[in-house]
Amino acid sequence: MPGDPIRRELARLRRPALAAAVIGLAACAAGFFLDRQLLLRSYLLAFLFWTGLSLGSLGLLMVQHLSGGRWGFAIQRPLEAAAKVLPLCALLFLPILLGQAEIYEWAHEDVVAGDPVLELRVGRYLNTPFFVARAVLYFLVWCGLALLLAGKSRARDEGAASAVKWLKGVSGPGLVLLGLSITFASIDWSMSTEPHWFSTMYGLHYMAGYGLSALLLMVLVMARLRHWEPASRVAQPPLFHDLGTLSFALTMVWAYFSFSQYLIVWSGNLPEETPWYARRAQGGWEALAAALLLLHFVVPFFLLLSRRLKRSAVVLARVALCLLALRVLDLYWVLAPAFHPAGPSPHWLDLATLLGLGGLWLLVFYRNLGAAPLLAREDPRAAQLESQAHPA
């Protein structure tokens, strides 16, 4: 039975995920009684990180349907598995929906009253009914796309010829919808923690970060499964080279977006814009910013230039794990200063929410990964792979 060793490996992986989920969620339950506000604010970060892995995967999935390429073929199934966690993410959004008042200042009428900026924004956009309606719409779009794409891809395995065309045809409009929905979701859920501030780069910044996170996850998955059939057929140095190069590119795009936004705000020096950066340049936040600059840009820049490093699954996976941790740090730097302007004040609840949601997310991800053959059949690229495996 092909795929059996993979199943066994997935079963092995499920145990720590289950432990993380149980411990993390138990700690969250304790937090619920200790400090509900702190819990929800940490929860938001964890939610945005893990949902981002699904959203980034959904985006990469559609990109590879459109662009082709062997890297996309190799990670198609893991991407589908990650995207199919989105229904769970929808469920995990409920605490944020119910606890809006604990997270967002615009949800307090007394704060809004008398503040002309907030009055306008709450009147037009940031009010609970519209907020809820938008969230419902986002999740409908996301879950719909994820389930449809994964379903059609399975249908293609069964030989449905129309599915190949269909996957390409849906991915174009799907990417448009995904881009728009991530933009507005990032405004709703993240940017509105500081409702006076606005930046048109924000959505793009989130998209680049999410795409990068998903790609790093794929490096880890493929490195972990590389020894077993059928993953071993694709998880070869050229695949890791491609994934490493793409990670390099997305890291640079992330840095480009981050720096462009900063340079424009810095040069404009307008009182409605600079507070966002001013808050993040004091009380210890500036140290985090420096760490991000160094570890999320300079170091990976030089590391991922190396062809040797990119072709080694083990080393690349180590780099990917570190970068994934830095993705959390980047989110923390973007999000948390809104709640802790005086300086970073890490709390065990930050870790507990990350663990709890992560455990749940991974459990569903592993289940999805085991539910379908790891390599898509009937993909035009599958035949190409066969011919490369046996060179003349």
Add this chain to the structure above:
Amino acid sequence: MTTYRPIHGLMAEFDDPDALLAAARAARDAGYRRMEAYTPQPVHGLTEALGRRPTRLPWIVLGGGLAGAVAGFGLQYWINVVAYPLNIGGRPLNSWPAFIPPTFETTVLFSAGTAVVAMLALNKLPMPYHPVFNVKEFERASTDRFFLCIEAGDPLFHHKHTRTFLLGLEPLRVQEVKS
């Protein structure tokens, strides 16, 4: 042993990159070291077949790029902080965010310049005259012919034996390259 007038080497002509590749491997296995292959477009694996080490060009370019970055940022720092300090809109003299775009440009400029100059220098180009151009058929080396030239400077080179060896590789023809 008869003495010959000095020549540059012996050149075998092929019409197929794979034949050339095989010939290069055979020549190396036979012990020849001072030889060069000439092709109308890059042929992958040829430098390995000839036994050359991979080029160190990327490291030279990295050096050029770092020099460009230091020079670019240093120039701006020196101008705006030391040589000609001006208060522009209350910005600090060392306005590092504003210095990043020009620094990036000088980095790219220096790297690209280094890449081209170093590539030409390592290849010893421009070189208007080279003995291989004396072979009439060599003008097809830029269209559809592939050449392997074993140079007379090779310790194993022997006018007759080397010619026999080259003929054994089934080329289109073998010719002398006058120096």
Add this chain to the structure above:
Amino acid sequence: MTETREAAPVVAPGHDYASATAAISDVVLRRKPPRAWFVTFGLGFLGVLVLFYTMGVLVLKGVGIWGVNIPVGWGFDIINFVWWIGIGHAGTLISAILLLLRQEWRTSINRFAEAMTLFAVACAAMFPIFHLGRPWVFYWMLPYPSSTGMWPQFRSPLIWDVFAVSTYFTVSLLFWYVGLVPDLATMRDRVKNKLAKVLYGIGALGWRGAASHWERYETAYLLLAGLSTPLVVSVHSVVSLDFAVAQLPGWHSTMFPPYFVAGAIYSGFAMVLTLLIPLRKLYGMGDFITMRHMDNMAKVMLATGLIVAYGYGLEAFTAWYSPSDFEQTLQRTRMHGPYAPFYWSLILCNVLVPQLLWFRRFRSRLAVLWVISLVVNVGMWLERFVIVVTSLHRDFLPSSWGMYTPTIFDISFLLGTIGLFLACLFLFIRVLPMISIFEVRTLVSPNKERGKGT
């Protein structure tokens, strides 16, 4: 004009090294240029004369001959500058990014696209230099120890522009020339005319195709591609910063850099299609520039067009979501002000019409594709017009509002650069191989029939 696509090959079957080399180099060496070449080059040359005349008048009388005024101090010059630079970007994108992505289809169009980049950047550079008023002292912008004791002001994006554009031109030139060297050797070896042989020979630097040379050559070429990719992004980002670091509504927007880069690629691909569709027919290059190329370029245009549309949408949302009167007024002025027809034409050209590219039916009809590419060229010009003029003509103080009308010299300068661009491009086609011969050779089989010699 419909041809089949999808599995259309990158190079039509039946070519070998010799025939591909001959087919491409004969355009320059053997065949007489078609009549259309003389007509187009003649028109371009006429444009060059118009350009020289306009420059002469400008140098004699000053920039007052243009329609620029206060408040619209940046009129056609900056619009045309950004437009031309943007057009240039497709060339770098095709030659560098697609090389890194190992997209073989780039091979038949990269040389032409790179040449387009060079000439477009040259045209672009005319505008800021002549807008200086005293173009002969343009070198004052460079950092050099001068007798005035003054140095450039590096907090200004206009100085960043000097660095970005000059670096871009230099690196594009290097990239293009390095790509040409082996082909110049081919030309040297094939040309009959003595003088031409010497000239091609000088350009070829004595290239003889040695294996060790090829290895360093390919490494250098890849490195140049790797460097050009972030460079092209940086250049249009710096151009966008000319606007975005200011505080003017409609200019000060953090997403300007990527939004401008997407717009640049959009207009660049449109220009490549505008030029290649007729040229391919004129020179019978359909074997090398296939429907696959057309289809892929149409798709890139669609994708970048959607990013640009995302930018327009987000700008409208920002204004609606903004508490600032100025932001809201700006958006209203765009949509209902005196220049509203420009805004709506821009939406029509850049957002609505290109949606046809979703459908293969339209992508595979060259006539339709050609018209769409023209429409996008116009649309991207209008976009810069809207950004520059609507933001400037009504800023914060109603008492200093004003209108901008271009003069005949604005128009003649633009037409003149279009002429210069065409003239240079057609000269290039006449004297150099418009398709990279040695790279095409890597895509075809060695020899059709083996003519064994002695």
